[in-house]
Amino acid sequence: MATPLGSVHKSSDLVKDFCCGACKSRSIEEIAEIYCETCLKCFCGKCIYLHGQLYADHITYGTEDMNKWPVTKKMEDFLFKCENHKDKKLKMFCKDHSQPCCTNCAFLNHRLCKEVSLISESVKTNPSDLHELSNKIETILKELKNLQNTRQSSFQSVEGSYSKRLQEVRDVRQKLNSALDELEKATLKELDDLRTSLQAALKTDVDNCNKLMDDLELLSEAVKELADKSIGEMAFIASRKCLDKIQESQVYLKKLL
Ligand SMILES: [Zn+2]
Ligand SMILES: [Zn+2]
Ligand SMILES: [Zn+2]
Ligand SMILES: [Zn+2]
Incomplete structure (x- = not known):
């Protein structure tokens, strides 16, 4: 969109572009302070003193009258x-x-x-009407400056809304994370509860089986021992208990299998 445009002189550089003509002829570079319209030459502070001694009637201009000075070599080169x-x-x-x-x-x-x-x-x-051109340039410079300011503030507002949206995305992400954490916690708790209740039921069954097996084994031993002896009362009780226990076991098995 925007490409940097090469700039010409800054007016502050203008004085630096004028060297003392007298010093220059001795290969010394001194910044000029005065322009002599009669000699058509620029002079530094030292040389203008000597020039003044010799040519008191020459018309000279200081840096406060730069508009009376000639166009610099640099400006001339740039224009031509x-x-x-x-x-x-x-x-x-x-x-x-x-x-x-x-x-x-x-x-x-x-x-x-x-x-x-x-x-x-x-x-x-x-x-050429340079004054009119100068005014036109001023106007265009103002318009460019305005455009630049508008773009600059748009740039900042893009930056601002980017940060806002970024924050929104992060907030949503944070909420999703929290929701997932909650869901995970609840699911794990449900799973734990289920395991606990299933294991409790299974343990009861195992215990019941053990109890019935112990009882039946005791009765089995009693029955074997009593089979060869004829002790009527005990045999009767054993038989009764065995039948009860067998029935209890059968009911239990039927219920669970
Ligand atoms: Zn000089
Ligand atoms: Zn002069
Ligand atoms: Zn042509
Ligand atoms: Zn050409």
Whole structure:
């Protein structure tokens, strides 16, 4: 969506782009403080003192009157550079395409164009209203700034609603976890209770079986012992008890099998 656009000069860089002409001729780089309109040269603090001694009548401008200074070399290069041929200067203007162009461009793209002339010639017939352009740029800059602010706040609100939704997802997850924990707990308790009651019933059956088996074994021993002896009363009681116990066992077996 957004691509960073290359920026031109910041106005604070402007002064740094002017070097003292006098120092420069001695291969020293000093930031200029004064521009002399008569010499068409910039001077640093030291050199302007000497210049002032020699040429008191020259008209000079300080950094507070930057609008009277010439255009910097950097600015000139920036304006004259052909976008398509970096090492070429814009020298021509094609009226058909309404486009400044270098000699390469003119040769490659504007050979069939009817009105291609030197910029130095075009200037004479089409003076530019730079104030109006400056105002237009201001307006567009404002619009871009507004758009940027809107996008920035949208960006933040996307960020905000993302966090909110993320929290919602986490809350639901937490609730599901708790519900599953509860369900697991209840199910395990049910399972435990079932096991306990089933085991209790089975244990009762095992105990009952043991009791009946013990009783029957005792009676069986008694019956075997009494079979060879003729003790009428005991035999009668044993027989009675055996029949009772056998019936009790049979009823019990019938009930459970
Ligand atoms: Zn100097
Ligand atoms: Zn001067
Ligand atoms: Zn070109
Ligand atoms: Zn053209």
